[in-house]
Amino acid sequence: MAAGSIDRRVARTRRLLRDALFELTTENGYAAVTVEDICGRADVGRSTFYTHYPDKDALRKAAIDEHLDAVRAESDAGDSKPGASGFVFSGPAFAHADATRTMHRAMMGGKTHEIPEEIRGWTAKQVRRELTGMAGKDAIRLEVATRFVTGAFFEVMHWWLDADAELPPAEIDRLFQTLAFEGARRMLAAPE
Amino acid sequence: MAAGSIDRRVARTRRLLRDALFELTTENGYAAVTVEDICGRADVGRSTFYTHYPDKDALRKAAIDEHLDAVRAESDAGDSKPGASGFVFSGPAFAHADATRTMHRAMMGGKTHEIPEEIRGWTAKQVRRELTGMAGKDAIRLEVATRFVTGAFFEVMHWWLDADAELPPAEIDRLFQTLAFEGARRMLAAPE
DNA sequence: AGCATTACTGGACATCATGTCCAATATCAT
């Protein structure tokens, strides 16, 4: 067997489990989903589940990591300049969420606001990087602004994903930018 | 027994359970806390727990409702005019969180962002009410702005509660207002 | 095409938390 290649059965099982997790999470929320549920929906033996993942969280984490890798790869190309007159991260993010809506609704939709820490942390890092370009020397202000923008972003995204939106991605991004950018600019650029 | 009065034992038990929930939530996060843990910490029989609350969530909900009632009562007095040059809700909220830091850290601190829906919903309502005063006719814009401000508020609050803050409540509120207000004003007041 | 490797399966098992119920005991209000 070649080093990097994956047994077809393994790939199949993991795919089935991942899809089942998304479906069930969308239906009932992540907390309510059990390993039994997942295996039932995926039509995979429960003991098989445990040969792949130690628990439910590991499955989710794997799915997210896989996904973030894809995002990273695709955003490596268009690394445009930060902060000309808006945020760079949000546009692609909304577009991408629109494209893979199923997954995003599963991971951050629903009544509960259970946004996985991996996603939140990764996004916060993106935001912080962009804001750093906006002349902030004050570490506290930078951090407050980062949290502010990140929290606002997820809440808007959450709403937009759930409200089966008439709004196209570009439009929700424009609204988000309008809300977010001027405040951040003022605070970070301000002398005092 | 008089109608409204509560048996001393009942009050004691509920208080012990509530405090135990706060402690354990602060230590391990809400999801990790079990009813057994709570009873152990509170030194209350497990069967007693179930005579008061059907489950863990009910205990939390009761604690939150109790708390929100107190907040409502105290904020009935100072119902100043909305939106002169900032938000009204956030200042008292930061001050109040500072005063009852233990509870707030338990309910919205820690690594996980498990903000109870009661609190999020209540805050969003406050925000929406204030923003409605800012000339919004467009329902969608109003909603986006509401979500935006609410999400930003909780994320900033979360950070501020965890980072054993050098920042006094008034200061974090000022930063929050700087970040939030101008964007909202522009978007909601804008003609198009 | 055959064969060794690897994955899947289903069932058994121990463990743990949940929620219900009851009879005995302690505490309360009056």
Added chain:
DNA sequence: ATGATATTGGACATGATGTCCAGTAATGCT
């Protein structure tokens, strides 16, 4: 003091978790 009410510990059924194993199926390599 005494009747009412709360608390208690223990028993019980249930459901989910995570581990383990021996039998069976699918795969990849040559």
